[in-house]
Amino acid sequence: MSCSPFDLRDYFLKELSAPERQQVDLHLKTCAACRDEVQRLRLTEAALASLRDEEVPRRLAFVSDKIFEPSPWQRAWTRFWNSGARLGFASAAMLSIALVVFSSNRAAAVREREAALTPQVQHEIQAAVDRAVAASEARTEQRIARLASYADAALDYNRRQELLLERSSYYGGRQ
Amino acid sequence: MIFRSVEDADLIRQAGARSGPGAVEAFNLLVSRWEKPVYNYLLRLTANREDALDLTQDVFLKAYQNLRKLEDPSRFAPWLYRIAHNEAYSLFRKRRPEAELPPDPRHARGRESGEKNAESPSELAAGAGPAFPIELTLAVTGALNRLSPDQREAVVLKFYQGFKFEEMAEILGCPVSTIKSRLYTALEILQAELAPIQSQRGVS
Numbered sequence: 469m470s471c472s473p474f475d476l477r478d479y480f481l482k483e484l485s486a487p488e489r490q491q492v493d494l495h496l497k498t499c500a501a502c503r504d505e506v507q508r509l510r511l512t513e514a515a516l517a518s519l520r521d522e523e524v525p526r527r528l529a530f531v532s533d534k535i536f537e538p539s540p541w542q543r544a545w546t547r548f549w550n551s552g553a554r555l556g557f558a559s560a561a562m563l564s565i566a567l568v569v570f571s572s573n574r575a576a577a578v579r580e581r582e583a584a585l586t587p588q589v590q591h592e593i594q595a596a597v598d599r600a601v602a603a604s605e606a607r608t609e610q611r612i613a614r615l616a617s618y619a620d621a622a623l624d625y626n627r628r629q630e631l632l633l634e635r636s637s638y639y640g641g642r643q
Numbered sequence: 644m645i646f647r648s649v650e651d652a653d654l655i656r657q658a659g660a661r662s663g664p665g666a667v668e669a670f671n672l673l674v675s676r677w678e679k680p681v682y683n684y685l686l687r688l689t690a691n692r693e694d695a696l697d698l699t700q701d702v703f704l705k706a707y708q709n710l711r712k713l714e715d716p717s718r719f720a721p722w723l724y725r726i727a728h729n730e731a732y733s734l735f736r737k738r739r740p741e742a743e744l745p746p747d748p749r750h751a752r753g754r755e756s757g758e759k760n761a762e763s764p765s766e767l768a769a770g771a772g773p774a775f776p777i778e779l780t781l782a783v784t785g786a787l788n789r790l791s792p793d794q795r796e797a798v799v800l801k802f803y804q805g806f807k808f809e810e811m812a813e814i815l816g817c818p819v820s821t822i823k824s825r826l827y828t829a830l831e832i833l834q835a836e837l838a839p840i841q842s843q844r845g846v847s
Binding site for chain 1: 807
């Protein structure tokens with residue numbers, strides 16, 4: 469096909485070493501047939517170049533995207549975290565969580581305070597009850613004592629009346 | 644090209660060194676550099692945009708997972724394309740287990756070249772890069788479809804992706820001699836197919 473020292477196609481495709489290439493260059497200067505052959509290759513290459521590369525129709529997922537993430541959970545998290553709209557939702561969610569946590573903390577604090585207060589209160593109540601019982605007992609004793617003294621006084625009086633009656637009857641009988 | 648490959652190697656070392664934000668950044672950069680060529684390679688293999696896109700995604704996922712197995716960072720491109728080649732062929736096997744060959748893309752190609760035609764006039768009007776006449780684009784598409792899948796892949800890797808024979812051998816897992824014979828047979832077919840169009844149009 470060719471009288472070139474090396475394959476012209478290899479030459480054209482730049483697959484020859486530098487010395488081989490030089491030899492072909494020299495040969496081409498003197499050989500019209502080989503020059504035509506190289507020209508035909510050039511035309512074919514130009515024709516092939518008429519098919520242009522296309523742009524990638526969609527953005528490929530990068531390493532930072534979901535498909536490269538190790539777990540679905542992390543995937544979801546990344547997507548969730550990276551989306552601006554959902555960031556607002558996230559802050560709302562965080563706010564509500566904060567509210568819940570705070571309120572539960574408060575409830576706990578109240579319960580704690582109640583728990584701390586209860587023994588004291590119970591002690592006070594116990595003391596008040598004790599005092600009330602003691603006062604009531606004292607009053608009852610006083611009343612009993614008073615009643616006893618009344619009873620004594622009444623008895624005294626009765627006895628004295630009887631004595632007076634006896635004495636009068638005695639004196640009356642004798643008269 | 645040389646400084647670019649050095650940079651890639653640096654990125655690969657960084658991406659493969661350890662997991663972390665730096666590694667992720669480095670790999671993201673590699674993806675942004677290579678997604679278009681890999682996508683176009685797979686597009687010419689599969690002749691289907693959806694398949695090409697899905698495969699491209701899988702390729703970068705696999706590459707990320709196996710980056711530490713890449714011994715020589717300077718061999719990143721062939722290594723990446725080997726993953727792409729294997730992914731494409733495993734898809735072909737899944738689709739057509741008896742044939743073990745890529746489907747004949749003629750039909751899909753026809754549809755695609757139709758779309759390309761629609762795009763071409765606007766490209767001409769916009770003057771974005773060298774514009775090619777519709778008939779040449781069509782002829783090239785048709786000529787590529789005449790090739791066997793193996794021949795077409797060799798043409799794509801050499802002419803559209805600019806790989807060396809030695810790198811193509813790595814990607815396809817076969818000797819350089821096989822690749823050369825596939826490519827040169829393909830070139831003969833392409834030249835025969837395209838010569839009439841070119842002489843007709845007077846391309847020179």
